[in-house]
Amino acid sequence: MAKKPSLFHLFRLRAESLLRVGEKKHRIKKEAAEEACRWWLESGEKVELIRRATLCGGIFSFRTFKACLQVAGVFCGYLKEHRSDKGKEAREKRDIEVVKPYVAEFLVYRRDVIGCSPWTLKKERSLLRKLYLNPELASEVELPPRSLQNRRPLKEAEVPERYRALVDFARATGLRRMELRQVRVEDVQEKDGCLQVHVRRGKGGKWRWVRVRRDVEERVREIVAEAKEQRKEKLFPRIPGWLGVKVYRREYTRVRLEEEMERLKAESPELKARELKKRAKLEVSRDLGHNRTDVMSCYLC
Numbered sequence: 176m177a178k179k180p181s182l183f184h185l186f187r188l189r190a191e192s193l194l195r196v197g198e199k200k201h202r203i204k205k206e207a208a209e210e211a212c213r214w215w216l217e218s219g220e221k222v223e224l225i226r227r228a229t230l231c232g233g234i235f236s237f238r239t240f241k242a243c244l245q246v247a248g249v250f251c252g253y254l255k256e257h258r259s260d261k262g263k264e265a266r267e268k269r270d271i272e273v274v275k276p277y278v279a280e281f282l283v284y285r286r287d288v289i290g291c292s293p294w295t296l297k298k299e300r301s302l303l304r305k306l307y308l309n310p311e312l313a314s315e316v317e318l319p320p321r322s323l324q325n326r327r328p329l330k331e332a333e334v335p336e337r338y339r340a341l342v343d344f345a346r347a348t349g350l351r352r353m354e355l356r357q358v359r360v361e362d363v364q365e366k367d368g369c370l371q372v373h374v375r376r377g378k379g380g381k382w383r384w385v386r387v388r389r390d391v392e393e394r395v396r397e398i399v400a401e402a403k404e405q406r407k408e409k410l411f412p413r414i415p416g417w418l419g420v421k422v423y424r425r426e427y428t429r430v431r432l433e434e435e436m437e438r439l440k441a442e443s444p445e446l447k448a449r450e451l452k453k454r455a456k457l458e459v460s461r462d463l464g465h466n467r468t469d470v471m472s473c474y475l476c
Contacts, residue, residue, distance in 0.1 A: 179266045182254065186247035186271055189306055190240055195233035203232040227310040234305065246302045250274075253281050271306075278303050279313040286318065293321040338418075340398045341411050345420060347391040348372050349427030349463060352420045358410045363387075363399045370395060377464045385462045388430050424463065428475060431459045 207228035211221035234240050254262040258277055265273035285291045296318045304312045334342050354374050362373040370387040387395050402410050435455035460471035
């Protein structure tokens with residue numbers, strides 16, 4: 176008698192059956208939009224129809240395929256620990272529909288017990304909906320809103336040791352994810368009496384110099400020295416997905432603004448408080464790659 180496949184293998188078979196690599200997701204969106212126009216749907220209903228069609232249209236990239244398998248593995252681990260009888264039944268029937276009613280229970284566990292972020296919960300529910308071809312799966316589970324206020328940097332003790340230098344560098348420079356990945360060892364230099372980082376190609380293809388926070392300059396020097404000893408070309412060629420870059424940019428903005436105001440006040444004591452803050456915000460906005468104080472202000476909310 177053939178050996179029963181594992182539950183994870185059943186999920187893999189489902190994911191493989193949904194693979195549409197090489198096909199265009201845009202075609203499905205276009206067809207859904209045309210159908211919405213035929214039915215004279217309002218804008219909100221039209222967006223919902225396109226979302227449903229895209230979700231149930233299949234898996235269009237190997238990256239999504241890999242993400243589906245990752246979430247399926249976590250779900251199978253939960254079932255093995257808490258619903259082993261249902262997992263066994265699904266294996267016997269060779270049907271993942273048996274464990275479908277426990278998706279909501281799984282999400283509640285991940286939300287309340289594990290404490291996963293809103294982004295993780297939203298991604299896991301979306302991918303499980305795709306695997307089950309059900310846009311309304313676990314819709315009764317209320318997920319926390321994905322807002323910047325709900326996103327927090329990892330606590331010092333939670334940062335894996337191999338990523339501690341990356342987190343420290345992100346806090347010290349406020350660089351974007353793409354910019355962090357491009358930083359070379361020789362890009363960190365002493366310039367104008369302080370430590371600065373040369374961003375070769377920022378947003379919009381523009382280059383700029385970024386001042387390092389004075390309170391962590393020594394830490395950045397240690398990171399660069401260690402990279403030189405290891406003969407690295409780039410400081411951080413890989414940036415993990417969990418890195419909350421925008422959170423560290425917010426922290427960098429607040430600290431740098433205080434530093435810049437102190438520097439300008441020492442150089443020009445005659446400046447009024449309003450003008451002092453205006454100049455400081457403009458300087459920090461240049462470090463962030465905006466060169467506009469109104470855009471930079473969103474990091475101070």
